[in-house]
Amino acid sequence: MEKRQKRSDNLDGLFWRTASALPNHTAILYFRDGEWKVVTYEALKIEAVQVRVALSCHDPRIRQTSKDEAQNKSLAMESLTTTLVAGDNVQAESRCFEVQVVGILSSGPEAVACILGVLPSYGYWYISPQYTKREVSELVERIQPECILVEESFLCSTEDIDSVILDTLCIFGTNFKVISTKYVKRLSIRRPETLAYVVPTSGSTGIPKCVYVPHASIMPNICDFVHLFKVTPEDRIFCAAPLTFDPSVIDLFLAFCVGASLVMVPSSVLRTPRLLLQVLLEKKVTVLQATPTLLLSLGPQRVKESLLAHGSWLKVLALGGEVFPKVPVSHCIGRGCAAKIFNVYGLTEVSCWASVWEYVPEETSASHEVEWMPIGKALSYTEIRVLRKTGEEVEDGEEGEIHVGVSVLLCQTRQTD
Incomplete structure (x- = not known):
């Protein structure tokens, strides 16, 4: 396959083009429940689009084809699939002038699908399932995500967060909740539409901080x-x-x-x-x-x-x-x-x-x-x-x-x- 990556690309743009060119190629080979399982690029794309749709239905700031389609997830998914696979820089067109972060509390290919579904419109912050409730709560206070995609089996880790369940979705057969937090994004950075992800540091080289990494x-x-x-x-x-x-x-x-x-x-x-x-x-x-x-x-x-x-x-x-x-x-x-x-x-x-x-x-x-x-x-x-x-x-x-x-x-x- 011709390498079409450019330094001006966004991370998610790399995936959408590859998924379009090599839909049946293995994207993820993972071990779970005693056996190896395969996820193709096409299957991963479908799940990522589903995440994108779930977020778009609760965020009027994300570009959608019409209000009616936002109420109909199947139509919205079809529209967004066409838009994303076309290779357009959706992120630059759909972002607001504020930094928005979505937390992801999951593991395995489900977490990867969430990352790919979040990136076209937000920066992502990955939350380890191994974090305690206190650690999750403290990090939410530091990073202040607007919402979190939570695998149901890890929902107890978010009990100390002031949140509301917005939606439910299923990714690779695993149930997820979309929960909103009390935060309206307060961080302003130069060219915020380029935000890719957030990494909290422990402070081993100084004061603990949150690092906001642009594409x-x-x-x-x-x-x-x-x-x-x-x-x-x-x-x-x-x-x-x-x-x-x-x-x-x-x-x-x-x-x-x-x-x-x-x-x-x-x-x-x-x-x-x-x-x-x-x-x-x-x-x-x-x-x-x-x-x-x-x-x-x-x-x-x-x-x-x-x-x-x-x-x-x-x-x-x-x-x-x-x-x-x-x-x-x-x-x-x-x-x-x-x-x-x-x-x-x-x-x-x-x-x-x-x-x-x-x-x-x-x-x-x-x-x-x-x-x-x-x-x-x-x-x-x-x-x-x-x-x-x-x-x-x-x-x-x-x-x-x-x-x-x-x-x-x-x-x-x-x-x-």
């Missing part, structure tokens, strides 16, 4: 990695990052950009190294983005003899989110391993990854004095500088602080009280 900030990452990883419709991309973290956006839209397949498993499998390695091998995963901790948890010797051995299906291993430890990772690589291994570095505040460096064992094996690997070269529209505390650039060999900036639309942040 223009994340799209260069997608385009860069599609090219660097040489992703094709035949690839299988494993979703290792929880949807609460922005690397998950890379996993999702690397696949949707070209028609590759996502491999998704429950969190229980991610926490069980033996099962996780078995999945990676049996499902012939070709692209894996993970933390060094996750890789090493699989067991260096087992990885060396299978996942990173001669003849493995894996062609790309991107390690990020933590410092890249040269020595432990080198112990995972078997003789004749053909996979390309990358160190990716970035900050949520500048939209996921800022730089990339390819690790070539033969070129670095002699550098025993180097314990950690370089962060590499800056990705598109990203600038990295090492500065003194006075703000001046350091000389070669001098220590300093890394400063990362972007030349496209900046992510916006709001600190918590």
